[in-house]
Amino acid sequence: MEMLIRLLVVAGLAYVAFCALLFFLQDRMIFFPRPLDGRPSGPNVEPLEVHTGEVWLRGWVVNPRASGVVVVYFGGNAEEVSHLAAPFGRLDATTILLNYRGFGESEGTPSAAALLTDATFVARWVRERFAGRELALVGRSLGSGIAARAAAETGAERLVLVSPYRSIAQIASSRFPFVPVRWLLRHNIDLAEIAGKLPPGVLVIHALDDRVVPTAESQALVGLLREPQIVIWNGPHNVQLDLPPIWPAMRAYLER
Helix, strand or coil: CHHHHHHHHHHHHHHHHHHHHHHHHHHHHHCCCCCCCCCCCCCCEEEEEEECCCCEEEEEEECCCCCCCEEEEECCCCCCHHHHHHHHHCCCCEEEEECCCCCCCCCCCCCHHHHHHHHHHHHHHHHHHCCCCCEEEEEECHHHHHHHHHHHHHCCCEEEEECCCCEHHHHHHHHCCCCCHHHHCCCCCECHHHHHHCCCCCEEEEECCCCCCCHHHHHHHHCCCCCCEEEEECCCCCCCCCCCCHHHHHHHHHHC
16 A cells, blocks of 8 residues: 555655656757848849837848738748748748747747737738738748637638647647647737638638647538638648649739
8 A cells, every 4th residue: 555655645746746847848849940041142032121119030032022912931840941032032922031039030038928919010010001902921830820810810711721730739739639738838929819800701721630730620620611612732830831732822822
């Protein structure tokens, strides 16, 4: 009996330690800030700085004189966006590529609340800067939730979600079903609660075999949207954005 009690105590302490580890390491588990990978250049690329009132976000505007929609891209949790100037430069659209706080040369430290606030600020800034043009928000993985929340706040006409999810809490709960995730999580982004505010015909692109954002999670979100357009690629989570069939579907949607 005494041995059993000791085992239970050890198991309990190990469980508490594991929960504490998840709590204190979640910033690094959710966000992976990356340094600047390169400086895109060319006649269709201009450096861009936007001050949110708290920090400077830095990146680029691609095709600033194009006449199509204006696209704002929100990347994944470890994505520095300089490499996307080339593919987005092929669109008949103006694209805003700004790195998150702490990524590239942007100031600050990332958090869910900060990135959501920044996204809404940037979307509204783009509305004013490019008045009279349709706004399209594109979000990938972590950025899908950020783009969706900004779209709900700003009434974006078009929305592309690549590898989307219902909420970070939902993903964490499925990954750690034995942990009280909702008590421990400090960085949640929830799409489910604002799905009804999103424009009809959202383009959803997700992988057939996604182990990062589970395919079932993306499919569950699809069920909450109004008349979504769905594109599925046969592959894993981490692939190039301009890979077929991802890029042709996104290009057709943005240039329509």
